[in-house]
Amino acid sequence: MIRKIARSILTTYYKPVEKFINDPLKTQQDTLNLLLEHGQNTQYGTHHQFGKIQSEADFRRLVPIIAYEELRPWLDKIIVEKQSNVLWDSPVRWFAMSSGTTEEKSKYIPVTKESLFNGNYRAGYHMLGMYAIHYPDSAFILGKTLVLGGSQQVNQIGNGIYTGDISAIMMKNLPAPARRRRTPESIALLPDWEEKLEKLTKYAVNTDIRSMVGVPSWMLILLKKIVEETGKSITDIWPQIEVFFHGGVSFLPFQSQFEKIIPSQNMRYWETYNASEGFFGVQFSPASKDMLLMLDNEVYYEFIPIGEWDKEQPETVSLEGVEVGVQYALVISTSGGLWRYKIGDTIEFTSIDPYLFKVTGRTRQFINAFGEELIVDNADKAIFEACKQTQAKINEYTVAPVYFGDNNNGAHEWLIEFENPPADLNRFTELLDESLKKLNSDYEAKRSYNLSLGMPLVRSMKRGTFYDWMKYRDRSGGQNKVPKLSNDRRFVDSILQFIRSES
Numbered sequence: 001m002i003r004k005i006a007r008s009i010l011t012t013y014y015k016p017v018e019k020f021i022n023d024p025l026k027t028q029q030d031t032l033n034l035l036l037e038h039g040q041n042t043q044y045g046t047h048h049q050f051g052k053i054q055s056e057a058d059f060r061r062l063v064p065i066i067a068y069e070e071l072r073p074w075l076d077k078i079i080v081e082k083q084s085n086v087l088w089d090s091p092v093r094w095f096a097m098s099s100g101t102t103e104e105k106s107k108y109i110p111v112t113k114e115s116l117f118n119g120n121y122r123a124g125y126h127m128l129g130m131y132a133i134h135y136p137d138s139a140f141i142l143g144k145t146l147v148l149g150g151s152q153q154v155n156q157i158g159n160g161i162y163t164g165d166i167s168a169i170m171m172k173n174l175p176a177p178a179r180r181r182r183t184p185e186s187i188a189l190l191p192d193w194e195e196k197l198e199k200l201t202k203y204a205v206n207t208d209i210r211s212m213v214g215v216p217s218w219m220l221i222l223l224k225k226i227v228e229e230t231g232k233s234i235t236d237i238w239p240q241i242e243v244f245f246h247g248g249v250s251f252l253p254f255q256s257q258f259e260k261i262i263p264s265q266n267m268r269y270w271e272t273y274n275a276s277e278g279f280f281g282v283q284f285s286p287a288s289k290d291m292l293l294m295l296d297n298e299v300y301y302e303f304i305p306i307g308e309w310d311k312e313q314p315e316t317v318s319l320e321g322v323e324v325g326v327q328y329a330l331v332i333s334t335s336g337g338l339w340r341y342k343i344g345d346t347i348e349f350t351s352i353d354p355y356l357f358k359v360t361g362r363t364r365q366f367i368n369a370f371g372e373e374l375i376v377d378n379a380d381k382a383i384f385e386a387c388k389q390t391q392a393k394i395n396e397y398t399v400a401p402v403y404f405g406d407n408n409n410g411a412h413e414w415l416i417e418f419e420n421p422p423a424d425l426n427r428f429t430e431l432l433d434e435s436l437k438k439l440n441s442d443y444e445a446k447r448s449y450n451l452s453l454g455m456p457l458v459r460s461m462k463r464g465t466f467y468d469w470m471k472y473r474d475r476s477g478g479q480n481k482v483p484k485l486s487n488d489r490r491f492v493d494s495i496l497q498f499i500r501s502e503s
Contacts, residue, residue: 010141013129016122020295021354028319032059032300035333038114043086044074044339056318060302065313065331065340068107075108079161087337088112094173096166098276109276111169115336119297120170123279126294127245131270134286140242143210147171147183148200148219164189166276167214193476201226209238215248215481216258217396221467223261234262247272249481250359250380251289256393257419273359277343278334281357290356295319298335303328304342309363324349327375329363346375365485369401370410370452372443374436376484382435383416389431390422396466396482400492402457411454413492417461429458461499469498 020027036059040050048063064070077083078092086092087110094116095108132138149167164172168189171182179185187203190196200222212219223234230237241262251258251269258269271289273281278299281291293301301319306327308314316331330345332338344364347357361376368374379399387393395417402411414432422428433456437444446453466482473494483491 010128010132010138011136013125014133015129016296017126017129017292021292024295024355025320027295028300029056031296031298032056032333034298035300035335038089038335039087039337039339041085042089042337043077043083044337048339059340060316063340065304065316065342067342067344071338071341075110078110079108087339088114088335090114092337093161094169095161095163096169096276097163098166107276108163109166110337111166112336114298115278115334116170116173119299119335120166120274120279123274123282123294123297124170126297127270127272127282130282130284130292131243131245131268135268138242139240140210141181143208143240145182146200146204146207146209146212146214147188148212148214148222149188166274193471197222197225201229205230205237208240210240210242212241212244212246214244214246216244216246216251216254217249217482219244219246220254220257220261220395223258227261235264241267243268243270245270245272247274249484250376252380252384253387253394253397255384256387257395260393275343275345277332277338277341278336280330280332281359284354284356288350290350290358293319293355293357295355300333302331302333302340303347304331306346319355322349322352322355324352327360348377361485364487365483367399367401367412367485367487369403369487370446372440372446372453374399374412374440374443374485378436378439378443379484381439382432385435386422386428386431390424390428391420392422392428393419395419395463398466398483398486398491398495400486400489409450409454410452412456413489414456414458415461415465415492415495416458417463417465419463421460425458425460429456432456432458461495465495465499468502469495472498 036050036053039045045051053059053062074086077086079095084091090112092110092112094111096111098107098109147167149165149171171179171185171188174182182188183200183203187196187199190199204226226237227234234241241264244258244267246269251271255269268286271283271291273279273291279297280294280299282294283289284292302316303322304314304316309329322328325348327346327348330343330347332341332343342363344362346360346363348360349355349357358377366373366375383394383397397414397416399412399414402413433447437447443453467476470476470480470482486492
């Protein structure tokens with residue numbers, strides 16, 4: 001009876017999803033109207049004449065596209081000057097701290113009660129509904145969920161204003177019934193990563209864990225620690241473990257390790273796209289990792305085609321104008337008070353009925369030092385293929401260009417930390433190169449005859465290198481991510497310098 005009730009609750013969460021799938025364009029228009037209604041009497045809305053906006057074209061004409069640098073002065077009005085009604089017409093009590101992968105300093109992303117409850121939580125319910133509609137036998141809701149998120153920090157940027165990873169903010173504000181099903185706050189919100197690992201391990205081995213939520217790279221570290229300390233497999237410890245809702249980084253490079261550490265045919269992995277700025281996508285079906293764009297969670301989307309990325313005020317297309325197979329940079333307006341904000345992520349639609357997409361990287365995470373236009377999606381797929389053919393497994397990697405010198409052509413330098421190294425690193429490198437050529441015609445052209453781009457230079461890092469480097473940079477745990485690609489050498493050189501200093 002309990003299982004039947006739980007199943008009924010989960011499947012009802014899918015009904016709103018069906019509604020916006022059936023009328024996506026009206027849903028987005030209604031969202032824009034709602035946002036403008038709340039924003040027109042704010043300081044930002046008055047400054048940009050929201051009252052004159054009668055159409056999407058007016059919105060694009062009157063409101064500029066901004067990045068964090070242009071947003072920050074408006075945030076200072078809230079944080080420093082204690083002003084109200086700045087970006088949104090309800091108070092901002094929380095700021096999500098986002099360092100992402102390419103920035104050294106934290107960004108503060110405003111979170112309102114509307115963006116939290118009508119955005120993040122609503123999309124979370126949609127996630128459960130989409131999963132349950134495909135797996136009506138699901139019983140994970142009857143056990144506990146292991147959440148590996150960030151930490152809460154109190155009063156760091158102003159009286160009565162709280163900061164933390166978006167995962168911590170979501171956990172802190174969860175309704176009591178949902179909170180009881182998850183990792184206790186006293187553990188989940190610990191700021192010290194090492195202490196959190198220890199306490200999570202002790203908690204988890206004695207708990208009926210049936211689902212997990214978190215970033216794959218950090219969750220893998222926790223699971224390895226649990227296996228090492230208990231001497232048991234994850235399925236021995238949690239016989240009813242069912243699903244891992246994951247996001248933050250591509251799952252592809254980590255997939256084989258999860259399948260090894262959780263040796264169960266019944267284990268499922270469900271992709272999500274939940275950033276500090278909002279919850280934008282959820283895997284639509286078991287058939288692929290393509291995600292459904294969340295259209296009814298108080299986020300209005302615009303898309304910058306790849307040729308416009310570097311322009312100061314690029315042309316955007318609305319949802320109605322997107323095409324399959326085109327790289328877009330994401331621009332959002334939200335009930336958190338973000339207006340035409342560039343979040344830096346890039347996506348590619350794989351379907352427009354319904355609107356399915358995959359995250360392909362970041363506008364600042366690419367390599368185009370020699371005209372090769374290499375993106376994270378290319379790199380993830382190529383390294384997956386090389387690992388598959390050599391039975392290798394990786395923990396992390398990062399890539400940077402090697403510039404032309406007196407005695408060398410350009411190249412890409414790959415720092416790869418293997419869990420299981422390939423028997424022949426040269427063969428691995430050849431397979432990596434071959435896969436990149438198949439995936440990226442620009443890369444293939446630049447590799448022709450080794451004229452402008454030589455073979456990849458692959459360096460095998462000792463186990464734990466990336467973890468130690470992230471810890472050294474105070475970027476352990478939470479939503480912190482190792483940068484995969486960089487168009488300069490600052491991260492690769494930082495890692496190599498760190499290795500030299502340690503030895």
